[in-house]
Amino acid sequence: MDRRKKYYLAGFFGILFVILITAYFLNLNHNKNLPFPPFASSADYYTIRDTAGNIILQTGIKVYQDDEYINEKNIHYIVTSVKGKEAVAVVKNQASxxxxxxxxxxxxxxxxxxxxxxxxxxxxxxxxxxxxxxxxxxxxxxxxxxxxxxxxxxxxxxxxxxxxxxxxxxxxxxxxxxxxxxxxxxxxxxxxxxxxxxxxxxxxxxxxxxxxxxxxxxxxxxxxxxxxxxxxxxxxxxxxxxxxxxxxxxxxxxxxxxxxxxxxxxxxxxxxxxxxxxxxxxxxxxxxxxxxxxxxxxxxxxxxxxxxxxxxx
Missing domain, CATH: 3.40.630.40 (Zn-dependent exopeptidases)
Known part of the structure; x- marks a missing residue:
């Protein structure tokens, strides 16, 4: 392979690398603006998280928007979004x-x-x-x-x-x-x-x-x-x-x-x-x-x- 072809190949892969890196960071920024954190799950259960990504509940019961959960400490959550088997919930109220x-x-x-x-x-x-x-x-x-x-x-x-x-x-x-x-x-x-x-x-x-x-x-x-x-x-x-x-x-x-x-x-x-x-x-x-x-x-x-x-x- 002559020197010119090597330069062309090096340039091609360099540009491809830059494109992939740019796409990766653009995707990260896009996910930050989503109401749903980018967690993937292939499990046979649903995972409900708070907006910081902390797990609130994992259950085999199908989860829908507007479902609610009162946890062990009696914090009352309401589900605001569901995507696949991942859901996000916010605090509704807290009482004993x-x-x-x-x-x-x-x-x-x-x-x-x-x-x-x-x-x-x-x-x-x-x-x-x-x-x-x-x-x-x-x-x-x-x-x-x-x-x-x-x-x-x-x-x-x-x-x-x-x-x-x-x-x-x-x-x-x-x-x-x-x-x-x-x-x-x-x-x-x-x-x-x-x-x-x-x-x-x-x-x-x-x-x-x-x-x-x-x-x-x-x-x-x-x-x-x-x-x-x-x-x-x-x-x-x-x-x-x-x-x-x-x-x-x-x-x-x-x-x-x-x-x-x-x-x-x-x-x-x-x-x-x-x-x-x-x-x-x-x-x-x-x-x-x-x-x-x-x-x-x-x-x-x-x-x-x-x-x-x-x-x-």
Whole structure:
């Protein structure tokens, strides 16, 4: 190759290098002006960050603009933008979850029997919309059609609540497949349970998120944290949210850090059927079934505290 061709090639690659560097910095400046930080994610969960890029929440629940999240410290966020599986949220307000104890019980439309100091006629109903959900360390898979590990989690909670004499209705109905119509299928189950007049209606799930988001240790016991989910499309959402806040306040008092927070998402999750209906996410697929079952002892203590109305005393 003669000297002239070498000069041409060197000049060509030099110009190409300058163009690439210029494009890179222009892209950085462009991203700085976006309302959405340039984080890429190929995970099977959504990540919500604040405007500084700090992670607020990671969850398998689909996130939409205007969804809200009350975190462990009771900072209330609202989602302002969503791009792919990355979202940005800003602070809506900050208040103690214990403030909910100032709300008169009657305003929550709870059954009168909740005002009784014992468990006479007290009952809880449990079901599982996503009946396939399982825990990989235990079962080797995140999904077992019609017979997910989540049923055993519900059974563990049932057994804990029955100790002081609470009546528990635990539905073993399967609602597969795990698709957009699962809540339509589970609605029939929820309606049947509502007819029994329970004091709480619990739809127990398993989330999808990094293990670090849910793994915890309570009283030297490895366990999975719990997150409450409330549907904001429910016209009576505020009543369900008030009850969720009561449960979280009790958790904050008895087992600080156990309750991950309250996610307020698009949809109603069949909570329009009952004022004390809650959806509970117990751990992630990376937790073990034993950790999830251990959590039910702690969750049971929290629910007993609320059902006894001790959070009002």
């Amino acid at each position: 979850s214990h403030d909910i104890t100032s709300v008169p019980t009657a305003s929550l439309f709870l059954p009168d029997k909740l005002l009784k100091p014992d468990f006479t006629d007290i009952s809880v109903a449990i079901y599982h919309t996503h009946s396939d959900e399982s825990y990989i360390p235990t079962s080797g898979t995140a999904s077992k059609k019609g017979n997910g590990d989540i049923f055993k989690v519900g059974k563990a909670l049932k057994e804990r609540l029955e100790i002081p004499g609470i009546k528990v209705y635990h539905s073993l109905n399967a609602h597969d497949p795990h698709d957009i119509n699962a809540y339509h299928r589970s609605r029939r189950t929820a309606i049947d349970l509502v007819k029994k007049g329970p004091d709480a209606l619990l739809d127990i799930h398993r989330d999808s998120a990094p293990l670090s988001a849910y793994q915890t240790n309570i009283k030297d016991t490895q366990a999975a944290r719990v997150m409450i989910v409330i549907g904001r499309s429910n016209p009576n959402m505020q009543v369900n949210l008030d009850y969720a806040r009561r449960v979280k306040a009790a958790a904050d008092k008895i087992y600080p850090g156990f309750m991950r927070g309250i996610f307020i998402g698009k949809g109603d999750y069949n909570q329009d059927l009952y004022p004390t209906a809650l959806l509970l996410e117990v751990g992630t697929e990376q937790n073990s079934l034993e950790e999830a079952k251990a959590s039910m002892n702690f969750l049971g203590d929290i629910l007993i505290h609320v059902l006894r109305n001790e959070d009002r005393s």
